[in-house]
Amino acid sequence: MKPRVAFFDFASCEGCQLSVINMENELLDIVSHIDIVNFREAMTEASDDYDIAFIEGSVTREYDIPRLKKIRENAKFVIPIGACACTGGVNFRKNFYELNEIRYYVYRDSAKYFDTFATRPVKAVIPVDFEIPGCPINAKEFLSVVKSLLIGKKPEIPNYPVCVECKLLGNVCMYDKGEVCLGAVTRAGCGAWCPSNSSGCEGCRGLVDEPNKNSEIEVLTKAGLTVEDAIQKFRIFAGYFEEVKK
Amino acid sequence: MVANIQEKSLYLPRLAKMTKKERFTEKEMFFEFRFDDGSNLNHRPGQFVELSIYGIGEAPISISSSPTQQGYFELCVRAVGRVTNYLHKNLDVGSYVGIRGPFGNGFPYEKFKGYDMLFICGGLGVAPLRSLINYTLDKTKRNEFGKVYILYGCKNNQEWLYQKEVESWLNRADVETYLTVDKCTDSNWKGNVGVITTLIPKVNFDVNKTIAVICGPPVMYKFVVLELKNRNFKEENIYMSLERKMKCGVGKCGHCQINNVYVCQSGPVFDLPTVRKLQEAI
Amino acid sequence: MNTNMNINVHYVTRIEGHGNIVVDIKDGKVERCLWEVIEAPRFFEGFIRGVYYKDVSEIVSRICGICSIGHTTASIRATEDAFGYVPTEQTVTLRKLLLDGETLQSHILHTYFLAAPDFLGAKSVFAILPTHLDIAKMALRLKRIANDLCDLIGGRTIHPIREVVGGFTKLPTERELRDLKKTLETEALPLLDKTVDVFASLLPKIPNFSRETEYIALVRDDEYAFYDGDLGSTDAGRTDVHNYKSWTNEYVVPHSSAKWTKNKRESLAVGALARFNLNARLLLPKAKAAAEKLGLRPINYNPFMNNIAQVVESIHAVEDALIQIDKLLTRGIKEEKVDSMPLKEGQGVGAVEVPRGILIHDYTYDRTGHIVHANCIIPTNQNCANIEYDMKKLVPEIMDRPQDEIQLMLEMLVRSYDPCVSCSVHMVKVNFK
């Protein structure tokens, strides 16, 4: 029987689901191997009977928690996709501001209608099987995870930094062009997407294990950033990591 | 450039058929493989193969059977990652896997002739040592060696590998077998409790004519060696099989390198004097 | 005739983001008819404060994955406006080309994948694959071409990389542009011709409904505006985008707490139909012909026709892309170093047309190039009120039909606006009992 696959979204831009829909060349092949039973962005039907649940978006309110728990009960594999779901993504930036202040700043009088709490990734609420990070996810990597699952192989997200992929591609290093880049401490798997487009890595996939954050901050400040801006740089996407929170 | 080059790929495995599959513990399983043409692996005890599953990957696994067992070979595999889990969960008797090798040096058993043998196995370390144990105990070879001592330790009573065989060793008059568990979780266990080094004082070996062979988890080596040294064991009589990450098995990929040696080429078996010269070995 | 009915569509599907429809009919009277947005708020305007100008567009791009090129462009334009920086001609041309790509990809996604299943009586695009494989393949190919364009100019389709304040970090080569041009001419245009036929055949299924409202879009005298222009209205003429606040009055309605916008009437509409209604005369020839063939004429007050306007705009986008490519090829691609910005204190506004309508970013910077205040006006927000007023007019007209048909019609109505409520920059959650 074909594995039944479901997609769910929480606080997000839905770019990760869209990345899946954007795999025009592979889509027909993919749906020949799986049954998509839940994909709100693309279909009306919904089912609670599924094997694999891909979850997009971060958890930002009470209401999300029972919904996530239900998904965990139903699915054999729970796989958060995208920065929002894996590390809180840009939504995590909210946590660096005072919660009430930011609510009133954006919604003024209507702020009371919002129930919102500090942004958290999916794994902070339910156990997950593995994650596909990135903002947005890289379709190639997503596909490779799906293929691995389908043939019964444990998918693997690299534990080396973006620099590796950047070097494999023979890119000119951003520092060589006088630009900054977080590639040395950011988990690879995106194919060095940003540096390959001549733009510094922004760390959307989160930090590698054991990042040498102090040394990287020194690199950034040597390249002209203030310490404050260097820390801000990490907080675009990697605020969730202990190394950055401090 | 280089004359006499084989036209083959070093990385192309040959197929072997799984003919037995048996669960040992939650994590470890036993497998028997045969080549369709009935040929032997022609390995030495202590050597390993690269076990390959297309689409999944390759993993180095010690050959656990003795070369005296003809027509098939045996592996004992712990499920830790891609290849090993796939082998456990997705392949059954009748399936084919790819095999490259045997690789590595294996034990220099010619040098052990006439000696007493002291086997010290920790956990999965019994897998490569069993090949040499069974070689030593084979009726055609048994008279080439003196006394045989087997020390085997496990985390707890649920973790024994090759349990039936271990029982047969216990029952053999020409073998002294000592077992221990790190932690006693089972009231049926009447034997020794403690790490494997606690067994060494119990054995009455003759340091002048005994070879010690060690294999186990990385932390074990230092302490076992220390304990043997306490008993005045000769360094040159201590052998060990080391684990390292390996991708190719043929001395190219670099993962198994310790200082100037490649474990897949010069090892995985080393004598203690050699290991002493390597700063990162144990 | 249904005298009592409760419709409660929790999570309208096949739209971007989360929205609910609630209709209560009692004794043949519509008691409640609500369009509520239940998207989790994400507080972009709050947490963009303090961010250095170079990182701003990248963060706000994440407001919406599907309009990310639009958000990036609007953001960059607001920043450049604040610093008084004028981008080069090549940069502007590339940005227009990139917006064309987004328009095409989004419209194709919406018309074929999200809306068409309704017309074909299916619940999802996956359901129509077996019966309409040829159409699906056509749509997939068109969407791929659009995405290839975005990948080439922006570095990727979602959250573009190359487009930054001051210009582009990496430029397409002339060879790449020539290849793209060829694909657009030999593949995209013929496929769009067929698309017009497909949708022409679906025209009879489009509900016959209309409600007069105010349409607002960017306008220019010389082109069908996407990248820049003045604010234009079918009711109120024209004004500079810096005056946007006087037009997009945000207000809170008593029965719900969604922030709606209005100008001259109780609601206003933006999007493909609004653009068409205001700018139809400036459509490029093939798009004009398609509008003719599809019976779309300004001013059209049927919101369901928004899908048709999207088909027309898809063709326009390809024609415009070809114009921009030719411009680039004639001039030749030149390496232009992305200039460092003349940082200064002040406010800047950037408005662009994204597939769903007009999008405005408004920032205030401090001297060091860090944001102190931000405001974003999102198209879907602006349409919210209009959706609900449409629903209120539509429900009584179709009350005699079976409940599931009414429900489907309402969902189709919402979907026809292609709402992208995931933006949720300014969405207010309704606590609804």
Next chain:
Amino acid sequence: MQGYILTMDSLRNLVQELMKTYKVVAPVKKETRFDFCEIEKFDDIRLDYDTSILPPKKYLSPPVETLLRFKRSENKAEPVFDTTPVVLFGLHPCDIKGIKHLDQAFSENNNYDRHYLAKRENALIIGLECLPYDYCFCSSVGSTFAKDGFDIMLIPIGDSYLAEVGSKKGEELLKRIQAKPSQELDIKKAEAFKSEKEKKIVRRFNKVNASTVRDLMQRTWDHKHWKELEERCLACGSCNLVCPTCFCFDVQDEVHINLDDGERRRIWDGCMLVDFAKVGSGENFREHRSQRLRHRINRKFNYLYDRFNSPTCVGCGRCVRACTVKIDPVEIVNELSR
């Protein structure tokens, strides 16, 4: 140093001649730097390049290289050998030495790696003498000049080049384009160029040389400097990946979307990366960045010395250039020998 004389025109001739039968790979401009790429025309070549981003080895041992193609349902696999004839044009002596190391590494111990060797046997190497740039230090590791390992070596002499012959194939080529044999004076000029080069090399080991650096490494295995570098090094692996003599690799399987066909590939790996020596049990044999860095530097100057009879660092300086914190073998060696 008997050879031939190539004017700019005859060099152009040579390349054009080669392009008829070979894929010609040469240094070209890439944004702010240079890199080896397949050229479309002679004028793409930048003879004045300092160094390339990646070493030319990428054409013999590509970053990602398919070893086998398999079909899962049939348990069948076929090795893939690339025999496309390639010219590696414009290699500096350090890179030529680097390739010599790879030649050995991929054929040692009777383990002939046909995937590498098939490409190597079909490659022609045309070297180009160079002058030092900001990062290199070839004289400290004995790779300033190439005695062999090339088919032709070009040495600039004014507007022309002296073409030194390194192989039969090279000689035939030069004859085919009717290059003129060199004169006494040309050889003098070439020698002058080389001694000029030697003089210009400023980055060097202070107290050791190519043969004694190894003893230094052995003496300083426990030096505190390694720990100091722990703070700086990011363990990003860039240094490994740009090195002409790093040849470690990972092997990965990738299946096609039909879930049946697939490829087994090798991918460049680096000993600076955290998982490089980590095994299934969780044990990491070089857990700390300082241990990994010590391993890398020792691998270049000490560990492989016996096998290669020289340091395996060729002094190209790429690792320093690629390192964002500018960790530099020369500085390390000088610090250790202080």
